[in-house]
Amino acid sequence: MPEPLRLLQVGAGGMGRAWLRTIAANPDVVLVGLVDLDVGTARAAADEHGYSGLPVAASMDELGVEFDAVVDVTVPVAHPKVSVEALLRGVPVLCEKPLAETVRECLQMAAASEASGQLLMVSQSRRYFRAVNAFQRQIAELGPIGTLSCEFYKAPHFSGFRERMAEPLLVDMAIHQFDLSRKLIGSEPVSVYCDSYNPPWSWFDGNAAASAIFTYANGTRFTFAGSWCAPGLETSWNGFWRAGTPSGTATWDGDNAPVAEPDVPAPLGDEPEEIAGSLAEFVHAVRTSATPQSEVHSNVVSLAMVEAAVRSANTGVPVRITDIVAEAHTEALSTTQNPDLLAALKSWPNPLAAVGLA
Incomplete structure (x- = not known):
């Protein structure tokens, strides 16, 4: 049996507490630290879920523990910062949905995954029923x-x-x-x-x-x-x-x-569900290098669907998903400051192909 994957969780709010329970129930992982801007919240969440001796801190830098992967359960606006920081530290990331608030940020996160050579997977929990x-x-x-x-x-x-x-x-x-x-x-x-x-x-x-x-x-x-x-x-x-x-x-x-x-038998399986299913697939992907179904590049399309729907509602006309992605890529090129991320974005001959739309 392989050693449990050492996880660092970032975020100790309501959804963070659900993840603490899920991590505790999975024998393939072990929680080694919990980060939250409110250290008191992190300490209370850890203690309430049986992690009384768990190191907690306000940032990854302050924690001072070794970890194999990060679970990003922060608020959506913080996902790009937290996930990119972890990727550039050289560890894979499982990020709560939505990946980010904009498609532009999603593309920058995909670029961080490429620049670091690390997996970024999104927890789309509805896929795991x-x-x-x-x-x-x-x-x-x-x-x-x-x-x-x-x-x-x-x-x-x-x-x-x-x-x-x-x-x-x-x-x-x-x-x-x-x-x-x-x-x-x-x-x-x-x-x-x-x-x-x-x-x-x-x-x-x-x-x-x-x-x-x-x-x-x-x-x-x-x-x-x-x-x-x-x-x-x-x-x-x-x-x-x-x-x-x-x-x-x-x-x-x-x-x-x-x-x-007509009747088609559809017996239910016994696979883990919701975020437990996300975690199980993430662990498998990290250990085997398999591509999970919500890998960052693919998941960009789901957020592009949301942006396209909002734009259509605002303009009253149909909107193409490819237009959303292409415009976001242009915005990403003009706003990305990290040279490694910018190089990854520039390396895409076709940004649509990069996310599976070409």
Whole structure:
């Protein structure tokens, strides 16, 4: 048996505590340190989760321990700084979603992965539901998807920053569904037309509802319709999914086993789920050099889907995903100051090919 992978976790907030529990439950890893700007928060989180002797600090430099990899569970705005710092220290990184707030920053993070030769993987936890894998197997039995749809209707009262965002549903939530559509369809998005709005009874300042239709390279259409101010008969947090194929239809309610007509058995496996699944795939990738499904270059496309949907909603016209990536690459070239990252960005003959869109 190989030695456990020594992990340093950065971020000890609400999601950070979920990661502390997940790391503790995985025998293939061992936590050797916890970093948070609020050292008191880090100490309390460590103590509450059975890590009473764990070193804690406000930065990686102050910690003074050796580690094999970093789990970045900071707030999204801090992901580029924390993940790039770890990569340039020569260690692989598992970063919480979203990878960053902009596609430009995502490309800079991909460049850091290349410059350092280290893996940067994003934890897209919705990809790691057993029912999702069963749903994917059902669809494969039925044939190619013509139309994939997801309905998402919830009524959360978050308070705080989400209720003041301009596009809370699209920016803070929809990346889960957009990214999962890529996994299920097995192709890449080409363009999107999106309309976002705010119902009159909404308690959000920005647009808490949206409808979007994506066209994929293989001709599949993915439609998303959702709202964060939809009380009554709410869907799962994963949404309600429907896949139409030449041989029949498969649906997943977001919580239970998927069903299909005609009946296609879809037994659930026993693989680890959600962030535990992310961690298991990350450890496997680090040990074997395999490419995980949410490796940084590929995951850029999921965030580009979000940016394209927001732009379409703002302009009222369809937006091509490739335009978002190409413009972000130009911005990255003009704003990147680290010479190694800039060299990596300049080395791409085609930025679209670098993220799998060419």
